[in-house]
Amino acid sequence: MTILVNENTRLLVQGITGSEGSFHTERCLEYGTTVVAGVTPGKGGSQHLGVPVFDSVDKAISETRANASILFVPPAFAADGILEALDAGVPLAICITEGIPVLDMVKVHRYLKGRSTRLVGPNCPGVISPEKCKAGIMVGEIHLSGSVGVVSRSGTLTYDVVSQLTSLGIGQSTCVGIGGDTLPGSTFTDILELFEADPDTRAVVLIGEIGGTMEQEAADFIRLGMTKPVVAFVAGSTAPPGKRMGHAGAIITGSAGRASEKIKALEWAGATICPNPAEVGPTTKKVLESM
């Protein structure tokens, strides 16, 4: 078992014919992901990378029984793409796009409320269940199938962390990038709940960063609802307040947004904190050995 995606995932790619969409669809196919459909308005009826292309998500789903969608849609059109996926009732939507206006995401969240679709992202690297399904832009080869769940607000930092795990022989059940935006579709807590319920995940690595209070909320869940060990690193200890560090969400606006506050909350909740990002692999190894 894994969470979110597995060998039964039938992936739909929104924006499949764009350059990023093309590039990563090809990587996903190479990895072995079952990509059943693409959507690019106006290109319905054609084929791209051997995948049938449709004009709309609902048509793609009704004809291919796709059960997950990944979006490579430019920021100005991405919210419309997510709303289309939600409207079509796809169970999982993963939005890679960075730079979606916040007020567009307000609408997306309002529309999401009461629906059963899970949204991951935007501004995220996607989701991978190693050796089963890659629905994202992460490098497939660095992953190894196993029993550690990874959840992160970052993209490339996660690759580094996963590389450390893999090089130590520690496989991953699923790696989830929840993204660096201020209004992510899924939070740490949402994903931790799934890992807690997944029988094949033994431990979880959580990679947080400055800004917002999502790590503090995760800490509450870890303390009250989590039986599995959590290894955590929070990026941005050296970031100055009031400056946006790349990610829209990575900005210290109040004291709660500081790395030190987040680390304190996670530590108090019982997570094992890594003093620097190069320690995540070794720390996870120790935690697993002590179980």
Next chain:
Amino acid sequence: MTILVNENTRLLVQGITGSEGSFHTERCLEYGTTVVAGVTPGKGGSQHLGVPVFDSVDKAISETRANASILFVPPAFAADGILEALDAGVPLAICITEGIPVLDMVKVHRYLKGRSTRLVGPNCPGVISPEKCKAGIMVGEIHLSGSVGVVSRSGTLTYDVVSQLTSLGIGQSTCVGIGGDTLPGSTFTDILELFEADPDTRAVVLIGEIGGTMEQEAADFIRLGMTKPVVAFVAGSTAPPGKRMGHAGAIITGSAGRASEKIKALEWAGATICPNPAEVGPTTKKVLESM
């Protein structure tokens, strides 16, 4: 037992200081209803008819533990009043106001979705559980406590029907006016479900009218989900198509809106149909006697 309102109802009156609000609050108090608060923005802190008045619904609820609200608010402000009641989380809101713009009600319904408040009306006479609580503008004296539920799209026609029942010695558990608008807060089906679940309701009288398809949906519920007998009358057999007969919702726009279609659906579902409105009392009597 009754549905919606009973001796434990603590009623709040929105628009208590207006002329209709005043008049009917007084009638409700006379009937024995526990009116605990009124709301009129700008008049908070005063008393009206011996009832404390507040500036806002949330304040009224937090200070008086009101658990139902009735609205006598002019049409231009009524949607705002309903939204305020929903926002404050009152379990039951009864809107008497006629003439609320349809697009205002679209917003109300969107906001209502996913919330636990039940809205009755607008453009309705309200709800009465005889000898327990009157939360409406109906004449209290014509009612008799008993075991027949009454649900109706009409106001005065219901009074007539209730008079017939009472004069035959048939008491009512609760009488609910769902109102004559095109987008009512509660439908026949919603109220039938409550009557079906109420142990002290033995039979239900349903007073429908032309326009829309609410009677057909009720027929589906009667056929599949209702064990108690239903006596029905549908007004408007002589109404010409395309003409609005007073109520915003009483207009035949397609064949489904005709009285004959509604009667056919209800009859097929097993309801006992009254050929004319003066027969509702006698028919109900026969139905009860045959149980």
Next chain:
Amino acid sequence: MKVHEYQAKALLAEHGIPIPQGRAASTPDEARRIAADIDGPVVVKAQVYAGGRGKAGGIRLTESAADAEKAASDLIGSRLVTPQTGSDGAPVSKVLVEEASDVTRELYLSILVDSASHLPLMIASEAGGVEIEEVAQSSPERIFRCTIDPAIGFQPFQGRRLAYGMGLTGGQVREATQLMKSLYRLFLDKDCSLAEINPLGVTTGGDLLAIDAKMNFDDSALYRHKDIQELQDKEQEDPLEVQARDWGISSYVKMEGDIGCMVNGAGLAMAVNDLIQYCGGRAANFLDIGTLNNPDRVVNSFKMFLADPSVRAVLVNIFGGMARVDVIAQGIVDAFRQMDIPFPVVVRLAGTNLDEGQRILTHSGIRFIEATDFYDGAQKAVQAAKGVTG
């Protein structure tokens, strides 16, 4: 509330939706000048509220300004009888003179409020130019629907779905999406109850054009749209219904019998009319005096009965709730004092302040037939109308 085609099109144009070049004319001469300005074949279209104008001869294709003048001259001042008017037809006081548009396809597009979802519903079809109900019956698969969630507004993906459903391709899809967005905006801005473009033409150049348009407005929202109120053309309505509205009786519908009815409450009024028919008579009207506690409204209702030559008897049926019986009773007395009532009046009162109401009637000395309940009232009114004294 309804408006004319030319008014609906003006609203579309204000919201950026393309319409054919043209203007409304009130005289044949004006029609000729508009046609001359257009310089090419024009269509002269009778402006009446009813549909079905084409088959009824209300839409004329003309090749010259002189022909347009002739067509306008035929139409203006006539009454147009269509399947949607009664046998009297509807009076034509204006024609719309428009360039004749070359369209290769006729589509359908509309918005209304869907009572099942409680949301605005946009409906599109590739089968335009006919009544959408017919398409819905014969080939429902050719109709595409999208509800619009006010939380997110009209979204491009919905526009694409409907546009593809209508068989549009390429740049037309974006054009159609923009048009739908504008139509939704108009629908919201003006509190429409229906905004329909039928047919929505696809020109030989591939562009979209609103060939015909129909708009209805929510009566309850007119108070916030003075501009729409001003569009109302009373000539298109039943004169008695216009009269009733002028006298403050908004719920009056002319019917075909001879018993004038005054009832409080729409459901009760319908039931009373049904009951009259059940008892062998026919109502002359539907009249709900509403809940306003104002005796003048009662007096005005009696004025309506006097204005309607078909009325032979009157049935007043009041069950007081929000309306108070004493106020109604006073209104009846006022009516008898202010005018000569030439027909028998059956009165049935019940409900709030009944005793006071009965006292007022009895002490007034007016001549009326008292009824004990509404069945009794209906029977007595039917007898009275037949000339049988009650």
Next chain:
Amino acid sequence: MKVHEYQAKALLAEHGIPIPQGRAASTPDEARRIAADIDGPVVVKAQVYAGGRGKAGGIRLTESAADAEKAASDLIGSRLVTPQTGSDGAPVSKVLVEEASDVTRELYLSILVDSASHLPLMIASEAGGVEIEEVAQSSPERIFRCTIDPAIGFQPFQGRRLAYGMGLTGGQVREATQLMKSLYRLFLDKDCSLAEINPLGVTTGGDLLAIDAKMNFDDSALYRHKDIQELQDKEQEDPLEVQARDWGISSYVKMEGDIGCMVNGAGLAMAVNDLIQYCGGRAANFLDIGTLNNPDRVVNSFKMFLADPSVRAVLVNIFGGMARVDVIAQGIVDAFRQMDIPFPVVVRLAGTNLDEGQRILTHSGIRFIEATDFYDGAQKAVQAAKGVTG
């Protein structure tokens, strides 16, 4: 993106929110003329992006046009040091000259997007004129909040709740509700991330007046607001950060160390900076080159390092995902070919197209220090910056 007070107020005024009479001046002479027009006591306010101007002497109350000119002359061209600027202060190139408003109360009003509810949140308090965070700490009961559901928009009942919360009464409640509705409209129309009126004054006449205003805008939405983009005042920003943006590097933050960093991904960039400090060094900047596969962006990053006099060594850390390592490698080679790189460059590459990237670097003959992982990279960069050859 931030804007000046006078620009924020102009936006408020456009949306019908009352602001004091006044204009911005770029010269003392202009300030004198504006003050003369106002004819009464005026406030001369330094226009800088930072808050805390009052205590820093950036806001001067003057009684005459001559005094206003003098105040403007003091401020324009100076650098204002406030608790929010850093020790260098912020350059003052404009002052806002405004009528001095007599206010009896100072309230607080703002809107931002609440990340817990994912909805716009309106915040009101009767305790205006100070930082709202201080009020939130000391007397949270004086702060009132309403989230705004896009399904229904801002509703009058919310306005009343907040207005009563601010201690307003009578006609002020309706005035405040209208003002809040306008502020919400502005917030939506311009994609604000913050719209704050603090203080919102109550004048001696009982009216509301926006005494000071602050507006921030969502960078991701600027593409649809050319008018807002044009308001940007680059003088108020770090010159290196302005330079970075001009060169297409949107994620650059100047920091206080000596190791220039070029990383792909914000989280990794923060982690690399953290790691450098962990290894005993300090980063000169945060620089995320993002995911665009464009070697010019890499070349421009090196231009940034050359432009920053504090850089003594460079660490390039790329883990290719969406970004491709070969493209980055080509960028590094291009940079070395186009300019003279005077500092040691540590390069750590991993991920997509790694082999091709390494081949490009190795075959180019450029001089760089290779790192095997990011810890190795950080250590080597720290050593290099200290002058220890890697």
